[in-house]
Amino acid sequence: MTTFDTRPLRTLVHTAGAPEGEWWRDAVIYQVYPRSFADASGDGIGDLPGVTSRLDHLAELGVDAVWLSPFYRSPQADAGYDVADYRDVDPLFGTLADFDEMLERAHRLGLRVIVDLVPNHTSDEHVWFQAALAAGPGSPERARYLFREGRGVDGTEPPNNWQSIFGGPAWTRTTNPDGTPGEWFLHLFDSRQPDLDWEHPEVRSEFEDVLRFWLDRGVDGFRIDVAHGMVKAPGLPDWDGHVSMIEGSDDVEPTDTVSGAGNQGPMFDQDGVHDIYRAWNTVLAEYPGDRALVAEAWVEPLSRLSRYVRPDEMQQAFNFAFLATHWDAPALRTVVEASYRASDAVGAPTTWVLSNHDVVRHASRLGLAEPGSRPNGIGHGDEQPDEALGLQRARCASLLMLGLPGSAYLYQGEELGLPDHTSLDDDLRQDPAFFRTGGAERGRDGCRVPLPWASAEEGFGFSPTGVTWLPQPAAWASYALDAQRGVAGSTYETYRSALQLRRESGLGSGGMEWLHGLGDDVIAFVNRDVLVVANLGAEAVALPAGAQVLLASIDPSVDADRSVLVPSDATIWARYTV
Incomplete structure (x- = not known):
């Protein structure tokens, strides 16, 4: 067992901000993947009325905003990321009136709404x-x-x-x-998703009008799909696929962190994209209420990513370097510190994310033999994660993430501890990546399976008819919301408690100091007066004397000296002052 020194060394990494800053600086934002969130019509595919019917769950959970994946008119060749009409709702999901009702209900509940925008390409039916x-x-x-x-x-x-x-x-x-x-x-993606030429003034004008269409309806911001891909290198030169275009760049600092989460090549991260976002920043400034642009930019190193969130461009960018880092305490400490260094340099918040609709859920990734590795889907015949260990580590990782200052993103179902559906039959898969690779990549269907709401109902309460567009594993009954609500220590109640404590203690706008002395396998930091200790090692570690436990991913134990012990693969929040 490792214990703290009497007065452990502290190193300041990030200075606290003002609690009354713009909402997006410290918001917890919940991603809704509409076709898999809740189905009101009974056809087995989630829809906007279904989202509206479950907004009370999000308010009770304690999130600040909702991000909706695409619901626009689309032939659904890539689950709605192939947009045929940016100003209308696909009948699969409802109507514009349904959207307005959902938005109004969300705002009444105190939830802001961010919608997905897909500007790199359209549908071939556009x-x-x-x-x-x-x-x-x-x-x-x-x-x-x-x-x-x-x-x-x-x-x-x-x-x-x-x-x-x-x-x-x-x-x-x-x-x-x-x-x-x-x-x-x-088409950088499917053949039914032709890339637009963003050098064309009509393209730029059209999307500024699309922004205004949804801003006029009252949305609070946009998540920008493939934000780093809209501008291509002049001449569209060949690329050998191996040499990173960021190698040798004058913009790369020696201390930059590279996790392998960045897209490379002459089709990504060209300087011209920033002119687009400066123009969009001006459009959002025409509207009241701190509207936000969020970049889905798979860009590395972090100094390149920070260019997207300079004061006259976007407000946030997803921190995929954090998501892609393996279950390794030194590596996580490095990426956290590098993230603050990069974002603080431009006055932007750092964002934290562990799962989304494009990656294997972290409850499954962390149960693999190489925990935290990022396979392109898991299916039958592949290595199957250790479900119990994956959930334990996922809870540990989630409390670590939610204790960090900045903005955090949750993917629907992670508050329930959902794993991927890792044994989905290949003949049920719908992801174009599965078909275009001849099955070499299992694809993303496993993280997109409809949510379980009610453990005893057919389809686990996802649809009034029990129909679901992808099958749910039978074991998901234990993950259903009604099996966890009100159950002390359940994953749902742990998330809800964490979000309440995070808000009450001002952790999102707080500062961060490393606490040293517990060894390489432990991540320990102080945010305001809350100590966060995540133990990724094999041995338990003791909290410092006087630390009062607020929340734990696993119930701690007490040793003979009455020291509180943080178990392996566990995170504890404690009230702590020195």
């Missing part, structure tokens, strides 16, 4: 792309997208060697009206 196909080469309609002649004899080879994020070539060839092969168009 009116612009259909017009581009009809108009032909050299037309103004095609200039809004990235159409190019092919290389090689008769243009039979793609314009460059770029690969899709979902697997396979990033180019698809069109067919001319007479049946002959035509130009190629770029």
